[in-house]
Amino acid sequence: MRNLRFTISYDGTAYSGFQIQPKADTIQQRLEEAVYLLTGEQVKVASSGRTDAGVHAKAQVINFTTNSKIPVERWCLALNARLPKDIVAHTAEEVPLSFHSRKAAKRKTYCYTIRAVRFPDVFHRNYEYHHPTHLNVEAIREALPCLLGEHDFTSFCTVRTDKEVKVRTLYEARMVLETDELTGGGQIERIRIIVSGNGFLYNMVRIIVGTLIQIGEGKRPSSDMQRILEARNRAEAGPTAEAMGLMLWKVDY
Amino acid sequence: MRNLRFTISYDGTAYSGFQIQPKADTIQQRLEEAVYLLTGEQVKVASSGRTDAGVHAKAQVINFTTNSKIPVERWCLALNARLPKDIVAHTAEEVPLSFHSRKAAKRKTYCYTIRAVRFPDVFHRNYEYHHPTHLNVEAIREALPCLLGEHDFTSFCTVRTDKEVKVRTLYEARMVLETDELTGGGQIERIRIIVSGNGFLYNMVRIIVGTLIQIGEGKRPSSDMQRILEARNRAEAGPTAEAMGLMLWKVDY
Known part of the structure; x- marks a missing residue:
């Protein structure tokens, strides 16, 4: 065996x-x-x-x-x-026979990609969420650091879950911007949100991103992220962002 | 109107x-x-x-x-x-009513993408040609400059064509390499061949790339490109590379 x-x-x-x-x-x-x-x-x-x-x-x-x-x-x-x-x-x-890919995982990294220009990119249409209107990337950036470290992420976990312990540690929560090759004028084409941690609750990345999008739209202040985290209540956070934009990037052991 | x-x-x-x-x-x-x-x-x-x-x-x-x-x-x-x-x-x-997108085109640029690692990239599988074995990129690079300028490209044109004049001018014929993010070790993942010119014959880019792939495989020397160009004979060139790797990149007017 x-x-x-x-x-x-x-x-x-x-x-x-x-x-x-x-x-x-x-x-x-x-x-x-x-x-x-x-x-x-x-x-x-x-x-x-x-x-x-x-x-x-x-x-x-x-x-x-x-x-x-x-x-x-x-x-x-x-x-x-x-x-x-x-x-x-x-x-x-x-x-070794004792190795189990879930139990032994030390760190997981996800990347969520938002295309933030008016029309979709045909070549990435299944791999990024298309948000046709402007997003305030500075507001999004400001909302990220409070997620770092060990927190109870109950607010960012779907209610249908069987996991009782909602404490996770995030090592990384950053934004990477890509500009539009076609227009060349430095317009932001793609916003990538990269998060890594020792584990993630059900829908956690997508709820964080759904909240970040609302912050980028100006529907919430950047400071809401800290408030939502402390509330430990799913109803305080934004919607679950669409699945297509999410990619499991890597797993460290 | x-x-x-x-x-x-x-x-x-x-x-x-x-x-x-x-x-x-x-x-x-x-x-x-x-x-x-x-x-x-x-x-x-x-x-x-x-x-x-x-x-x-x-x-x-x-x-x-x-x-x-x-x-x-x-x-x-x-x-x-x-x-x-x-x-x-x-x-x-x-x-203006007089504008015609084909007749007015001054310069067209194509990009052909070859994935040169062992296994395909699922996210680009329809947009690049997968070549699972090693290609000598220096040999490919050496074969490109002789294509620049005005030439009779008969050797790089499919025989079933109705265009009598086979003279075209290439302004650009270069290679761009991308390394593998996953392995991180600087392994070449993708080879892009970028060509631009005042016009292209039928299958011209794909026959040039099919010939470059044979050069990269060591089946031909880099100097063959010049010899093939001068021969003005389709039979001297390599095969027509697969369509999926080819992309019309931009058109200048």
Whole structure:
């Protein structure tokens, strides 16, 4: 018995999220099918954490145990040949049997991308949220630092959750701006919100971003972020931002 | 009667190219349908040049004449609401009736993207050609300068063409390298070949790139490019590179 760990990326557009569920097309099921086609084994694929319907992953980490003797360096090519084109395995390695991709994860990084110009970018249309009107990026930037460190993030967690402890630590909460190549005039085209932490509650990044968008729209002051955090009440925060803009960027162990 | 000029972008993946043809889904037909839905007019949309099936455009230029009195600043939003999500109008302006987007074009720029790492990038899978093995980028770079200037490009033109004069002038033929963010170790992830000129023959960019790929693979020396150019014989050049990697980048007037 061997425990294999993979880095995979996926375009979540066509899927009902990572986790297997009845009558739905999921990343986990496609991965387990690919392993079955390759080895004949019915494995259970574990991940660093599930991603929701429409959410993407640049470098998700998964693992599963197998009796297959296929050398580790052949696994990615063999799996990719059995996976749909929107799921790709990039790296494979053998890890101790005790390794579990969720339990061992030390830090996760997400990136949420907002396209903040009038018309969508056809080439990124499934990978960024299109906000056609102006956003005040300075107001967004000012709202970020209060999220850093250890906090009870109850306000930024969907109410339908079974996790009782809502305390998480954020190591990074920053904004990266990209300007428009076409107009060339330095107009802001894309706003990326990058957050990393020791763990994230259900919908946490998307609720933080939904709140930041309201701040950028001038519907709330930047100082609201601190107030919402302290309120520990989901109703105080903004809406859950659309899934398509969210990408699991990397997982550190 | 007014003549309107637009900058549009499109993801060519789902289309049989720009130009209208029977029983095929084309960009031109989708544009003409959108104008019809908006104004009730059956216009003929002209472009800076057709693009083949699967080829993309970041900033294609089109124009057509209309009797509609819709103010020019409302056209993009109105057209986008009637276009599929993979075709987007970005800018609109009124131009003299004499303007024709193909005849008036002074310079066109194309970008061909090659992903040169082992596995494809799911997020760019329709917008770059995946070459899973190593390419010698220095050899490719050395082959480019001889293309600059005025030449008879017969060797780089598909034989089925009706254009008799095969002389074109290239102003730019350069390579841009992008390194892999994931591995971080400076590994080359993407090779972009950027060419601009006063006009391009049928399949010219794709045949140049197909030849460059053979040079990068070590199947030909860099000096072959000069020899092929002088031979004025399509059979001397490499194969036509796949359409998906090609993008019409911009058109200057």
